[in-house]
Amino acid sequence: MSGVVSIIGCGFVADLYMRSLQAMDGITVAGVYDKNATRLAQFCDFWKVPSVESLDALLDRHPRDGVVLNLTNPSAHFEVNSACLAAGCHTYSEKPLAMSVADAKALHAQAQAAGLMLASAPCSVLGEAAQTFGHALRNGVAGIPRAIYAELDDGFVPQAAYKKWISESGAPWPFEDEFRVGCTL
Template sequence: MSVIAIIGCGFVADLYMRSLATFPDIRLHGVFDINAARLAQFCDHWKVPAKPSYEALLDGLPPDAVILNLTNPSAHYEVNRACLEAGHHVYTEKPLAMEVAQAKTLYDLAEGKGLMLASAPCSLLGEAAQTLGHAIRTGVAGTPRAIYAELDDGFVPQAAYRKWLSETGAPWPYEDEFNVGCTLEHAGYYLGWLMSWFGSVRTVVAASAETIPDKIGKGAMAPDLSVATLFFENGPVTRLTCSIVAPHDHQIRVFGDGGVLQCKAAWDNSAKVRFSKRMTIRRKLLESPLKKRVKLAGPTHPKVARWGAAEMNFMLGPAEMLQSLVEDRPCRLTNEFALHMTEVTLAMQTAGEMSGAQAMTTRCNPVEPMPWAK
């Protein structure tokens, strides 16, 4: 049986526990959080072993286990580094680190120790992303010429976010969300899909800004809007937008020679992928209003019921890491992939008004499709 351990049991940890239930062959060794009261509440609810310290968590942890770092973003670098230095594979919530230099340090450490270092989100391994990727590879819409991807979440500062609680009562970390920013928190959902299909982004041309003043929190607020044009080394030009300003819109559209592929829900593993054929009627060019559903043949992966805004299996990434160890093969979520996603995302976030074209210094390969999506 494969083994994981968890550090941090805040809001997102409950989503991992709901997802863990779909993988009976994965055992949870223990959970640690610096907040003892929160740790007890979480572990009592889920009936899992609480560990009183980081050292206690590592005690007896097998060398082929994966540690899930679900701490606050400001702690990601230090926790990831400590876990790697202890000789353990790490799957971390986004972002991998808050600075590119820190991310490169983690990458070098993992490579030097022969360890896996992967970063959320893992929805690129989910059914919707894999279905859309299969449709692109098989030419359903012809050669893709451009892609538009939106990750707009509505005017969040006016939402009732103080009432958003996890299953075990953890509050939505709104101060972190506003300080860290929607780009670092959300860009990876579609950036991961895109990188899995096309590999490296060569150049990022982006702008970002804080458009809503006086948000709740201490210190400087991150941009709440970013718009990026991504130039892939082996893929179509893509526009990726992140905001907590514009009305909710999570669609991605792939514009090909023969029509448009579309998916409208980045946070739903079962979201439908549809194709609209392009046609000319008399003198008018249009896409057919009769959209064709694109499906994969056969079963895909375990699903979880919708909770809050998400219908995602958060354990697909850790499960892939563990399965790669069992099968003695390279993990689909490579160290290079995590590092490159971090660099591209930070380039979007920090673009500001005058940064212009930014050349990426890291690279990654496309991700091998899941066996059921080939």
């Protein structure tokens, strides 16, 4: 696999990815697309990366041995991931991979049938808590799970002045516009 990536979506999280991509030698950004032309121009100007005028154009010019990063909002993940796979592109999606298990399974089948790699932000699965729990399960330390419960502790965010948060290139924190009208198709 080459060190070439293309990016779809220029919201708040895209800046976090760009900071990481710049810290790694040998990675080139082939193109960036966002349906919001103003946001696209602002992001590409700030990071000095090439913009692309449409999703189709990005997928057409993306090297087949590179990876497309889907950084759109969650409601667009299934559609964008499916389009990337249909174009023959290895795809890495921000979480969640899709909004339903059925859609995630459909994407998996699509990638497998095409011989493509498909991944979704592995930090949750590969993080310390999940790995420790997995190790405990595999080694019989945790016993047999009878129920699994998860909760999002978002206490800090509602209390914070998140409406004033701006990324390095000027994108607002995603709780406002990005989830409603941001970088979707």
